[in-house]
Amino acid sequence: MRDLRRDGIPHGNLPLELDAFVGRAPELAELARALDTGRLVTVTGTGGVGKSRLAARVAARRSPRHGVWRVELAPVRDEEFVDYAVVEALGLVDHTTRLPRETLLAHLAERELLLVLDGVEHVVEACASLTAELLGRAPGLRVLAVGRRPLDVPGERVVPLAPLRPEEAVELLAVRAGQRLAGAGYGDDALGEDREEVRELCLRLDGIPLAIELAAGRLGALSPRQMLQRLDDRFRILTGGDRTALPRHRTLRTAIGWSHELCTPAERLLWARLSVFTGSFDLEAAEYVCSGDGLPADEVLDVLSALLAQSVLTREETAAGVRYRMLDTVRAYGGDWLEATGDASRVRRRHRDWYVGLATWCELEWFSPRQREVAARVDAELPNLRGALEHSLTEPDEAHLGQYLAGALWFHWVGCGRLSEGRRWLEQAVRLDAEGTAGEQSRLKALWVLGYVAVLQGDTAHALAALQECRREAERSANPTAVAYAEHRTGCLALVTDDMPRAETLLRSALHRYREIGELNSNVLMGQVELAMARAFQGDLPDAVRLCEDVRRVCEDHGERWARGYALYVLAYAAWYDGEPVRARELLADCLRGAHRFRDQLGSVLAVELLALVTVAEGDAAEAAVLQGGAARMWPSVGLPLFGSAHYNAPHELCEAAAREQLGDERYEECVRHGAGLGRREVVTRALRRPGPPVPLPAPRGAGTGAGARTAKPAASPTRKGGETAG
Structure with missing residues (x-):
């Protein structure tokens, strides 16, 4: 992908041109002029005429302040997901209950960028609605749409593209x-x-x-x-x-x-069967899904290579490895042939089975040294996982598979920044009735995951309803695993609603249940971190440190990075509390890097807030205020009013008091405003800079290392984990 950078910060995601661009000089000039004078330009023309390539060529020559961002809409089957696709392309993730459009409006309101919507024809109504609203409320935005028909939005300039001369x-x-x-x-x-x-x-x-x-x-x-x-x-x-x-x-x-x-008969057969994939796919998936009935698995590679050589497929390098993609028009043609063979249902079931299996493997491997690999793999496979979810949740006899899949992806919804989408699938899943023991177990898991997601979004009522139903049904069916998870997440709910004694009781009980059934994974470790937060909030910081050091050891033994980051956060607060800013910064830098890689917004913003406190302790009050401003820009996406809680607000208040005292109100507010104008990547980059020599500062009121200082509270509960990053 094209990585437009200013000061090391990415400002776009246009793909690099791999082949020479041929001709089209008059069309390039016409499209450039249209973008100079209009805020919405749509390139139209028949499929395969080169609309996307022309748009990308012109867009690459633009240089708006906040970059050029391309949204590929071909994999989006449901118009409801258009807004999600734009949010994802911009690298935004919102863990609040806000709609994705509200997230986009907030993000784009003060930015100057070019948004390229590629492939609008099959979701034209949703694209038209979104574009009209964004342009009406984001004055620095320009939109370049690409499709077989215009959006028919007021102010739209249409550039029709004819075939080559x-x-x-x-x-x-x-x-x-x-x-x-x-x-x-x-x-x-x-x-x-x-x-x-x-x-x-x-x-x-x-x-x-x-x-x-x-x-x-x-x-x-x-x-x-x-x-x-x-x-x-x-x-x-x-x-x-x-x-x-x-x-x-x-x-x-x-x-x-x-x-x-x-094509040979085998090539035609593979072409048809590959049409069930949405977006890109890898060789292993193709071998499983497309083999059988005339195409042995060990021949798929050779046949796929032949299709690649004929440009029926394209090959791409991704963070998840080598993957293949079929042009949308070519895939649609193959889909027609698949239907004509009468084999479509069987191949779609194999596609579903593969991705149910993949989700199972990824859930297990999330608690392993391959955690980052799993995150990249699910990111790459998300269009196909959505397809498997859609297939399962709309087939009457397969509801339990859809429920299982929605629940198995908990680590992705929670740990990788997709709470809003996860909640949509989970709510759809729990509304279905699935028969048999497998169906009952799958629905119970979907319920506690739904409750977890709602807790993280700050939706207390829906979280409590889902978790109570899960607990009630789990006890009725004698399912100790579901009881443990329901109790655990109810403890999380108590924690974020400031009921510390109840939180401690529930979390201790859940951890005991986990030990009894032999459960050990990232969820269990997060339960121990959450218990540590409850102990810290009640004044026992040494016990919180003991619990988190134990989590850290287990994580390092198993290669776990996500839960480890929250343990590091608690340990960093304790280090600062004990007057060790250098150690606190080391722990927080490790925490922030991990949260940023996982697209974990809450983990990132908590670390930035505490790094601001460490920075003011090191003597750089201006930079601390800048970081506070950057954190303030990130907080609205987390979803919970953390600054209304005495438990969560202490580091922010201590930092602000010290910075104001050193800078004065006017200078402090100026630095905060500067930080609020930074993007999330910029904030993370600044937070990770190596500081100068520490400068001793007097401890702000309510902080210190003596007994009186024990009244200061840690900044936030790891249970309030989000999944959003600096994109």
Whole structure:
């Protein structure tokens, strides 16, 4: 991806161009002029005409203050998820009960950026609604939409894109052929006797770039003359059924259909079966989902490689490893063929089974040294996991699988910044009735996970209702695991609502139940950290330290990083409390780096707040105030009114008092305003800077290392963990 940076801070996510851009000079200029004078521009045209490539080319030449951000909408099947897709592309995660649109409006209100919405045609109503509202309330925003139809929003400027001109089409074929066949010489200076056939081939393909790309992939096996001969046959077969369709649509379908017919039977079969994937996929998934009935698993790699060579698939490097992707138009064509084979239901079930299995593996491996790998894997697989959830939750006999899948992904909803989406799936899951023991167990898990998510969002009423139902049904069915989790999360609820004695009682009981059933994972360790917070809030900081040191040891033994970060936070507070700012900073830096990698917003903001307190203790009051301003910008996304609680507010108040005393009110407020204008990545970067030599400062009122200082309270409960980061 294109990583536009200013001062080391990413300002965009445009993909890098991997192939040479050919032609389109007048269209590039027209689109650039439209963006100069209009805030909403839509590039329209038939599928495969090159709309996305043109838009990306022009967008890459723009330099708004806060960057250029592309949202790929092709994997979005439900219009309800358009807002979520934009939130995710911008790197935003909101753990409040706010709708994602409210999150977008808050984020974009003061920013200057270009938003590229790519592939709007199948979700045009949602895109139109979102775009109109964003443009109306974010004056620094410009939107470049790409689709087969306009959004029909007031003020929209439409730039229709026609096929390539003949000379450009020939050039594109020559360039792509040269890339695939070094020395093939399909340029004008080396066409030789094939010059006229190449021109005719480009004309017959109507200059549509996708069709030409597919043709270039065949030049190694067929001459232009041979392709023309085969193209004639396929035109008649594939355009005779619907003469009312637009000529360009018939031509594109012909181009894809022609490429399809040139494939071997095994290649056509794999093409059809791969159409069940949404977004990208890896080789192992393709081997499992697509094998059988004419395609052995050990042959999938060779057949997939053949499709890759023919540009039916593209290959991409990701944090989760090598993955493959099918263009949306090509996938839709394969989907039609899959339905025609009568094998669609079986393949979709295999797709669901694979992703249920993947979620099971990821949940287990979350408590291991592969925790970060798991986070990256689920990020990459999220479109397919959504597809599996949708399939399971809409099939009457598969509700228990949907409930199981929604619950098994708890670590992703909670630990990786997707509380809002997780809650949507969980609420849908618990409304269903699933028969049998498996169904009962799956629904109980979905209930306690739903309660956990609602706790973290600050939705006390819904959290309590879900957890009470889970506890009641678990006791009725004698399910000790579900009882333990329901009790644990009810203890979390007591903790965040300042009922410390009840929180301690429930958390101790839940931990005892976990030991009895042999349960040990990140949830259990978080329960111990939460108990430590309850002890600290009641004045026993040494016991809190003991509990968190134990969590730290277990985490290090198992390679666990997420729960460890919250233990480090408590230990860092204790270090500061005991007058050890250097140790406190080391612990907090470790905590903040981990939370940031996991997209954990609450973990990040808690660490920044405490780092501000450490920074003022080191003698840099101005930087401490800047960090407080940055934290203030992050807090609204967490979802809970932490600053209304005496337990959570102490570090902020102590830091503010010391900084105001040293800077004066006017200078302090100026530094806070500067920090509030920073992005989350910028705040995290500043917080992690190495400080100068510590400067001893008088302890603010209510803090210290003596007995009187024991009244100071730790900043926040790890149970209030969010999943949002600096994007």
